[in-house]
Amino acid sequence: MTTHTLSVLAENKPGVLSHIAGLFSRRAFNISSLAVGPTQDERVSRFTIVVDGASTPVDQVSKQLEKLVRVLKVVQLSEGAAVERELALIKVRADPALRGQLLEVAGVFGASVVDMSPTTLVLEAVSSPAKLDALLAMLDSYGTCELVRTGRIALARGASVITDGGPALQAVPDAADTAA
């Protein structure tokens, strides 16, 4: 499955998430993953949206997103030229006899143990989506009891910044005028 990662800067105002989510549903675009949070500028939220390239015309998605009044900027991150990360918490069955093996697997993937019970472990893994998939596949044979995984977040590699070529964050007027 070819996926496309879109970084979207939007005004941090009520209703922005539903405008963006509503657009996807209205245009019959599919969201594979969505992550949203604040940026260094409290007036601006950043959405990272992953879409399935086969079912969704990504250029059309970008253009429609750009038309939303509260959206400031849409950038398509090209694969390989961006750092992409997901966070997962995994509760996995861990009988005392297998615990050592499990810790070894976790170590290979750079996952850390954040909780432990007599029969389970909770692992925290932060990695690229592909590596995370590999870890999950490994853990399956031990028995994954529960899994929670965030949407993907991504940043372009190198010195380029999403606001290059404007509209810049500075274009947003004083925070005092935009009380959410």
Next chain:
Amino acid sequence: MHELTGAQALVRSLEHEGVEVVFGLPGGTILPTYDPLLSSSLRHVLVRHEQGAGHAAEGYAWATGRPGVCMATSGPGATNLVTALSDAYMDSVPMVAITGQVGTSLIGTDAFQEADITGITLPITKHNEIVTSVERIPAAVAEAFHIATTGRPGPVLIDVPKDVQQNTGSVDWPAQMDLPGYQVPGPPSPAAIRAAAALLLQARRPVLYVGGGVIKSDSHQDLLRLAELTRAPVTTTLMARGAFPDSHPLALGMPGMHGTYPAVSALQEADLVVALGARFDDRVTGKLADFAPRARIVHADIDPAEIGKNRAPDVAIVGDLRLTMAGLADAMAAALSDGGTRPDTGDWLSILDGWKRQFPLRYSQDADGPLKPQYVTERLSALTGGDAIIVAGVGQHQMHAAQHYGFTRPRSWINSGGAGTMGFAVPAAMGAQVGRPGETVVAIDGDGCFQMTAQELATCAIEKIPIKVLIFNNGFLGMVRQWQELFYDERYSSVELGTAIPDYVKLAEAYGCVGLRCDRADEVDTILDKALAPSDVPVVVDFRTHDREGVFPMVPAGRPNDDIVLGPEFSADEQRAATRREMGI
């Protein structure tokens, strides 16, 4: 700074926007605003149903080019606006809707007449906002009008909780807009214009495919110049009827599912299609993969998201269409005056002229036979000199009006295109008449459509809005009947309305209008003369039209445009000749 209530600020903001009329109906949560409205400079037209307010605002906008404004209370008042908002969104009509909302502390509690109208209208508005403070009102209103009227126009809704209308705050004008994410596309790129002009200079079989954007951008004069400079024929879509005079030798009429044979087939045979403010809608393209198969495409539009949405262009021109059209015409004029030559389109035009003669819009009106809607439309066209503002609902009457009225000028054709909203005509005509008080506004309506919004005749009669309503009463949901005839083996399911109930003449009179009836061809002129005579009150004419009459030509839905069916007025030989045309150029 002024210390005002939210309601006062709202009304004052509308005055600042130059609003002259608001169509609406009050209720619980918008009551605070109706109080200062009473002493404002705004005219309020009290409708009988909020849907009527929405379509009236649309009709006003279509006819004047200025944004239409409607107002309603929360809950059902607001949801009654939904169809009109959806209609305005599909047809890019500039419109601002203002709704009351339950008090801030009640939102989310399922309070009386509470509806999440911003949530409901999110996919059918260009933008919407729930205003949470008095201080925000001037900016919210200014932004709403700016968004509704700039770029690709569209409807904007502002939802104002009752307490925000009642509270007092410090407000001032002019309002500071805060829209960092809203960019209006600027002028088109000169390189794109040059590229498009270069294609026009090479084209041997060009067609200008003109959409509603030409009317919205008021660029019809540049269209005329461009067409005459390039000697390129012009098709005007359902949204663009009137953008180019139908009497012009280069006019081909309307393309699409019920387009003329010359318009539909010129697009199929073109080597260059120049789309101007049009969006390659499925009703125009037929089966998309087979649309204009030999043509290169120039696509000019103000909305970047339309470029490549349905058909990938060879040259895309994004920007204000008026500047694009002027730029294209200038570029062509400069190229030709520099000694440049364009290919001779004479052969192409003579083929198209041949098609116009061979495959015209054809119907037959027997002197004693049943009355044909096409005949009534043509007589209306003749008696008004193509100078009336024609408003249509949706269905057979709409297509007959679009085909057979001879349009002479922009903003004289108003209808529901993209959304296909039955019941549009009467309230939209009301809005158009309010915006253009001195002109003759004629609603051509079907009996099915008419019954959906006829209550606004009361509004028209009381407010002295003298629209003319011509009902093409065939006793059926005619277009549905036509599809059941053609595609469902003549199994007529739930499609007959009957002609006797209601009695439209009595109904008109009950509403304080003049009611007339006509069922004979030889009476049409007399009745139309009576109906068109100046009057203080609306006139309703019940034209008893033939219930078997279909709309032709027709491209069946989903089929290629080359499968165009000329209809029963043409012989099998003629249909064969139309289908297997030889181009020879």
